[in-house]
Structure formats: C-alpha cells, structure tokens
Amino acid sequence: MSTRHQRPAAFGAAAFALAIAISPLAAPPAVATPASTHQVVQVELDASPARSAAAALATKPKPPRDPAKSDVLVNKKYPLVPRKYVPRLTEVPGTGIRLQPPAAKAYRKLVAAARRDGVNIRLTSGYRSYAVQKGLLEKYTRAYGSTYARRIAAKPGSSEHQTGLAIDVGNRNRACALQACFATTKVGKWMAKNAPRHGFILRYPKGMESVTGYAYEPWHFR
Numbered sequence: 001m002s003t004r005h006q007r008p009a010a011f012g013a014a015a016f017a018l019a020i021a022i023s024p025l026a027a028p029p030a031v032a033t034p035a036s037t038h039q040v041v042q043v044e045l046d047a048s049p050a051r052s053a054a055a056a057l058a059t060k061p062k063p064p065r066d067p068a069k070s071d072v073l074v075n076k077k078y079p080l081v082p083r084k085y086v087p088r089l090t091e092v093p094g095t096g097i098r099l100q101p102p103a104a105k106a107y108r109k110l111v112a113a114a115r116r117d118g119v120n121i122r123l124t125s126g127y128r129s130y131a132v133q134k135g136l137l138e139k140y141t142r143a144y145g146s147t148y149a150r151r152i153a154a155k156p157g158s159s160e161h162q163t164g165l166a167i168d169v170g171n172r173n174r175a176c177a178l179q180a181c182f183a184t185t186k187v188g189k190w191m192a193k194n195a196p197r198h199g200f201i202l203r204y205p206k207g208m209e210s211v212t213g214y215a216y217e218p219w220h221f222r
Helices: 008-024 032-048 049-059 100-117 129-146 145-154 182-183 186-198
Strands: 089-092 097-099 121-125 167-171 202-203 217-221
Touching: 008 217, 049 186, 089 100, 097 100, 097 217, 100 121, 100 186, 121 129, 121 186, 182 217, 186 202, 186 217
Parallel strands: none
Antiparallel strands: 089 097, 121 167, 167 217, 202 217
C-alpha cells in the first residue's frame, strides 16, 4: 500500500512504534483472580523451559514489516522484503536528495522551523539504493575492516536509508560531519531537542549499540 495517503503527523507515532519494536520485549505477566491464583501458579511450575519460551514468543507482537508503510522495521535482524525494495520517492528541493513524499514534507517543515530559530540544517543523505549501500559497505570494509564497517554501515537491504524515511544531516560549514562531535554543534543540539516535534527520532542513540546494532550516530534521524 502506498504511503501517499498517510499524513506527516503520523510520523511521530510511527517513530515511537519503531523505537518500541527494536527494544527487547518480555511476555506480559499473567493476571490472576483470587479464584484462579493456585491454578496459574501450578501451571507455571509445571511448564517446561521450552514451553515457557514458546509461550513468550507467542505473546510477543510481530514487528511491522510492510516496506510500503512508514512504521516498517528495518535493521540487521529484519532486512527489507524484498531486499532490493524501491519506495516511491520525491526530490527535496535544492538538495538533489530523494525521500518518500511524507518524509520530504516533514523535513521541509523541520528545516523551516530550524531557520526561524537561526539554525541552518544541511541534508547530507536520504534515500540510498541497494546498490549504493552495497558500495558504501565495501568501501568502509576496505578502509576499516569488516567488523568496524558493520558497526557504522548496514548491509544492503538492511539500511533505513533504503526505505526513503531516514536522513543524515549536518552543518552548512560541514563541521563534525558524520562524527560524534556533531552532537555538540548548533545543528546537532537543535536536532536533538526539536526533531521529535517534527516527526523524526534519533535512531542510533549513545550507549544503545547493544540494542540498535550500530555505533552512536547523532546525525542520523528516522
């Protein structure tokens, strides 16, 4: 289903759903009435570890996987289906960079709000095709080795950039471009504080690599 009927305001909810989807989820605790307490406890005592694990998996909600929807989950564990998926795209005026239409519209509003605050945002990356992502990972692998390369770049078919919903941003003067120190710059600080108000979340936060699978990227917003 095309995303063209989805309103930009839906991005905030989709971003929240995405953040929840990547977090480890536990099975909800059983709620027992006084009459059933003994029965529930006995069932839990009798259950084998395998059965308990199966029950937990059965209650875990399935992650959103439709690439045509703005809440699609894409990461190392959940690649796009199909892996070479190409979304409907539009160019962000004056950048030569493409995004899905709702993302492009939300980004334009974000830039306008930043400009009113005296902050000038530079869009450095948006949609990246399967082939471009493949070349990028190969480049980083040659430069840094495969282990580090996979901390900073996704496999082709597993990148949020391929959805057309993710952006990389920077300063007009290119200060701290694609570096952790970007967070301390004027644009970095503004984005951290205001991006969620315009439907974008910081996708790879500091100290969360064990959950996201990627190193801290203060410039990457979904």
